[in-house]
Amino acid sequence: MEAPKSINLLHNKQIAIVGGGPGGLTLARLLQLKGANVKVYERDFSKEARVQGAIVDLHFDSGLKVIEAAGLLETFKANYMPGADKYRMVDKDANICMDEHNQESSADFGDEHFRPEIDRGALRNVLIDSLLPDTVVWNSQLVSMQLVNNIWELQFKSGTTALADIVIGADGYRSRIRSHVTDIKALYSGATIIQGEIDYPEKDCPEMYELVNQANLIAMGAGKTIAVQPRGDGGLTFYAASLYPENWIKTNGIDFNNPEEVYAYLVKFYEGWSHLFLTLFKACTRFVPRPLNYFPLDQHWDTKANITLIGDAAHLMPPSGEGVNTAMLDALDLSECLTNSEFKDVQAAITAYEKQMRERAIILGKEALDGIKDFASPTDESIKKLVQQFT
Numbered sequence: 001m002e003a004p005k006s007i008n009l010l011h012n013k014q015i016a017i018v019g020g021g022p023g024g025l026t027l028a029r030l031l032q033l034k035g036a037n038v039k040v041y042e043r044d045f046s047k048e049a050r051v052q053g054a055i056v057d058l059h060f061d062s063g064l065k066v067i068e069a070a071g072l073l074e075t076f077k078a079n080y081m082p083g084a085d086k087y088r089m090v091d092k093d094a095n096i097c098m099d100e101h102n103q104e105s106s107a108d109f110g111d112e113h114f115r116p117e118i119d120r121g122a123l124r125n126v127l128i129d130s131l132l133p134d135t136v137v138w139n140s141q142l143v144s145m146q147l148v149n150n151i152w153e154l155q156f157k158s159g160t161t162a163l164a165d166i167v168i169g170a171d172g173y174r175s176r177i178r179s180h181v182t183d184i185k186a187l188y189s190g191a192t193i194i195q196g197e198i199d200y201p202e203k204d205c206p207e208m209y210e211l212v213n214q215a216n217l218i219a220m221g222a223g224k225t226i227a228v229q230p231r232g233d234g235g236l237t238f239y240a241a242s243l244y245p246e247n248w249i250k251t252n253g254i255d256f257n258n259p260e261e262v263y264a265y266l267v268k269f270y271e272g273w274s275h276l277f278l279t280l281f282k283a284c285t286r287f288v289p290r291p292l293n294y295f296p297l298d299q300h301w302d303t304k305a306n307i308t309l310i311g312d313a314a315h316l317m318p319p320s321g322e323g324v325n326t327a328m329l330d331a332l333d334l335s336e337c338l339t340n341s342e343f344k345d346v347q348a349a350i351t352a353y354e355k356q357m358r359e360r361a362i363i364l365g366k367e368a369l370d371g372i373k374d375f376a377s378p379t380d381e382s383i384k385k386l387v388q389q390f391t
């Protein structure tokens, strides 16, 4: 039987997407809707292997647009967290400076300003559940890959292997695929986040839990910020951000696997802040230090014949609320280029996709870099400006 016209380029082609994050899973869904043969190779042992982190908001002209194109808007609506898109800002004494909880929100789906929040794990499940059975191959951490007679041979840490005609690197900021496309390395933004997970905040830091109120809390003081978000399972995630020298993680002598040591550091670093923040640090059982890196905005490579990158693997940038949204847009653009019958071969389709992806990443990356210093190390002036922006 002849393949539908829309997948001519992909007819009889096996596609390997490496990485089952929001970018890779969205791409798998969009390509399967067009009848393509897709597998997603994900290093996690199973769907339940780890908490995916806190909430993420999808935007009208990016994440939500893609969710709609993927035919998943109704499922998304059944899984998002109504009200979690509200923001509350406090100062270092935990005094509220700005509070959207007091404001009536009329925004809803279809409104370009509406940015519904969803738990990252819930979003991942929405995407996984939309795929054909066994599309995601768990416990598949890619360790190496070679091109032999125009076919990619993939090797995984588990000892298994796979073959593919086309490989898409959706494996995030430490991508193993990226070096097959470009040798351009990430740079350090100057900011580092210490991420913390609290599993039982209602019990372990009740005042803080109440202040967060199931939505976004941002606490800013000169030179440092703490952002706190709810998780879908009742937990909290916080991001304690500031400017640190490059390699601080390696040179500071703190064992981040030892919560007591990290707590002691944070108590000192946030000296003079309300005791509420100390209760947050005390209740935390897992800390992860995250130096915020980015790929140079002017990065360029010659498009390869049958391999490309999406999401953080392509254009890592400091967090600015756009990363998941952009990874999903990359997936949409790439799936369209590969299936819209406008290109003579896969390489031409990838060339068109990479042009769109790169143009978008330059704009968003610049905004993210400009914004990260204000976020991680605000001045009294920039805090005032931010409060005004919100009010």
Ligand SMILES: Cc1cc2nc3c(=O)[nH]c(=O)nc-3n(C[C@H](O)[C@H](O)[C@H](O)COP(=O)(O)OP(=O)(O)OC[C@H]3O[C@@H](n4cnc5c(N)ncnc54)[C@H](O)[C@@H]3O)c2cc1C
Pocket (backbone or CB within 6 Å): 018, 019, 020, 021, 022, 023, 024, 041, 042, 043, 044, 055, 056, 057, 140, 141, 142, 143, 170, 171, 172, 173, 174, 175, 176, 193, 195, 239, 290, 310, 311, 312, 313, 319, 320, 321, 322, 323, 324, 325, 326, 327
């Ligand atoms: C502190 C912080 C807060 C953020 N907040 C937001 C936010 O509020 N909103 C937003 O839009 N973005 C946010 N981001 C950015 C966002 O998380 C990323 O941009 C987004 O997750 C990128 O999606 P991705 O699919 O490209 O990669 P990832 O989400 O990183 O997914 C990559 C996947 O690949 C898998 N993988 C990795 N290596 C391998 C391998 N070798 N073999 C197989 N599988 C592999 C991983 O297990 C993972 O599942 C934040 C980032 C940080 C650091």
